[in-house]
Amino acid sequence: MGRWEPGASSRLREAALALYLERGFEQTMVADIAERAGVTARTFFRYFADKREVFFDASAELEEKSLAALEAAPATAPPLDAVAAALVAAAEVIGGNRELARVRQAVIMANASLRERELIKLTSMSVAVADGLRRRGVGNAEASLAAETGVAVFRVAFERWVNAAEDRALGDVIRETLAQLRTLTAAS
Amino acid sequence: MGRWEPGASSRLREAALALYLERGFEQTMVADIAERAGVTARTFFRYFADKREVFFDASAELEEKSLAALEAAPATAPPLDAVAAALVAAAEVIGGNRELARVRQAVIMANASLRERELIKLTSMSVAVADGLRRRGVGNAEASLAAETGVAVFRVAFERWVNAAEDRALGDVIRETLAQLRTLTAAS
Incomplete structure (x- = not known):
């Protein structure tokens, strides 16, 4: 998993936390997180089942x-x-x-x-x-x-x-x- | 509250618990609970905010x-x-x-x-x-x-x-x- 995207999971986690703080958890979409981390939404779902899982993985x-x-x-x-x-x-x-x-x-x-x-x-x-x-x-x-x-x-x-x-x-x-x-x- | 329906709140609670056990919590509607307790749904809502509140009142x-x-x-x-x-x-x-x-x-x-x-x-x-x-x-x-x-x-x-x-x-x-x-x- 993820050899083609080095560091994607920690970039995604950081992007998600930053957006949750800025906009609120409800207002943040997976697409926004992926964009900020510089990957596709599909890559997000390789690492996390949903946007709550960022906290619990x-x-x-x-x-x-x-x-x-x-x-x-x-x-x-x-x-x-x-x-x-x-x-x-x-x-x-x-x-x-x-x-x-x-x-x-x-x-x-x-x-x-x-x-x-x-x-x-x-x-x-x-x-x-x-x-x-x-x-x-x-x-x-x-x-x-x-x-x-x-x-x-x-x-x-x-x-x-x-x-x-x-x-x-x-x-x-x-x-x-x-x-x-x-x-x-x-x-x- | 409830002087016009003596015992309604405990009858509703018993009816709700019986139905939750019989049919499952998700499958039980407020109307069913009220019917079994012999009151209207409106009376149910005099006592409980929703069907979860039966447990937590x-x-x-x-x-x-x-x-x-x-x-x-x-x-x-x-x-x-x-x-x-x-x-x-x-x-x-x-x-x-x-x-x-x-x-x-x-x-x-x-x-x-x-x-x-x-x-x-x-x-x-x-x-x-x-x-x-x-x-x-x-x-x-x-x-x-x-x-x-x-x-x-x-x-x-x-x-x-x-x-x-x-x-x-x-x-x-x-x-x-x-x-x-x-x-x-x-x-x-």
């Missing part, structure tokens, strides 16, 4: 790397430590470019259908992590709870990281947020 | 009672204890009829647009609880984390309760799930 990689990290965690690791390893692996996929993440987040928050898709994506992540924990021998109820809690930590950490004035890595913010959760639950 | 009451419980928690209560009080108050609104909750859940899970609306509702609940915690003087970051964690506990507890073979109250399942979260976070 990393999901498969995200899930894959998270689950690999979950599996690689020591067999003796408590469930929440295994989940933490999965979250940090997810952070490595999406945490490389905070400016891009910030623009993406701004566009998603401004559009109800994108917000919904984001929530669905997080829910399916939670289901996948819970399944991964069950494969590690964690009990059914405990697996769901650890996965849901992990996603909650991830959401909070991601929002902090995206809006942060300083330059910590997303993985570090996740670890810090998890430590705060431990303090919160111990306090009460 | 308790949301306002849920949020109101949760926030009241949050405010009523002792000033010295740790954040997660205040959140627990809010969740148990929410359980009192929706935990009265498990059979109804089970049917509602089955229909929601079978329909993507209803699942999305449910997720949006839970997110807005989390935002409201976080705001409530800030009004109690809890720090910004800690408030979001406690609220997101609370919603995670609620989701897991609700699913357990809806599918449970035994007859515990939803509030008790919430308390138990929160205790399990403490064990999980302490373990690692």
Whole structure:
């Protein structure tokens, strides 16, 4: 895929985000995105199923790397430590470019259908992590709870990281947020 | 509202759920629901904005009672204890009829647009609880984390309760799930 159009997918992604910010997501057509990226609409559809997919095409990689990290965690690791390893692996996929993440987040928050898709994506992540924990021998109820809690930590950490004035890595913010959760639950 | 149609709103709700189960949500029209409940479509729209609202019309009451419980928690209560009080108050609104909750859940899970609306509702609940915690003087970051964690506990507890073979109250399942979260976070 794409050998005939070097860099087309990242040019398309940048063009799409720029147009979504300038004109709004609803007002941007695939043809406009392709034009700005200097390719045809047909090339756009080689990389993305539709204009929403520009935001979510990393999901498969995200899930894959998270689950690999979950599996690689020591067999003796408590469930929440295994989940933490999965979250940090997810952070490595999406945490490389905070400016891009910030623009993406701004566009998603401004559009109800994108917000919904984001929530669905997080829910399916939670289901996948819970399944991964069950494969590690964690009990059914405990697996769901650890996965849901992990996603909650991830959401909070991601929002902090995206809006942060300083330059910590997303993985570090996740670890810090998890430590705060431990303090919160111990306090009460 | 509704003095001229005693019991119309609960008859409409029951008729709607029965039809959604029989025919599917998409295939059920407002006119069908009204007919089965023995009222006019106009009466339906006195109570519900559309056929999705049949599932979500308790949301306002849920949020109101949760926030009241949050405010009523002792000033010295740790954040997660205040959140627990809010969740148990929410359980009192929706935990009265498990059979109804089970049917509602089955229909929601079978329909993507209803699942999305449910997720949006839970997110807005989390935002409201976080705001409530800030009004109690809890720090910004800690408030979001406690609220997101609370919603995670609620989701897991609700699913357990809806599918449970035994007859515990939803509030008790919430308390138990929160205790399990403490064990999980302490373990690692």
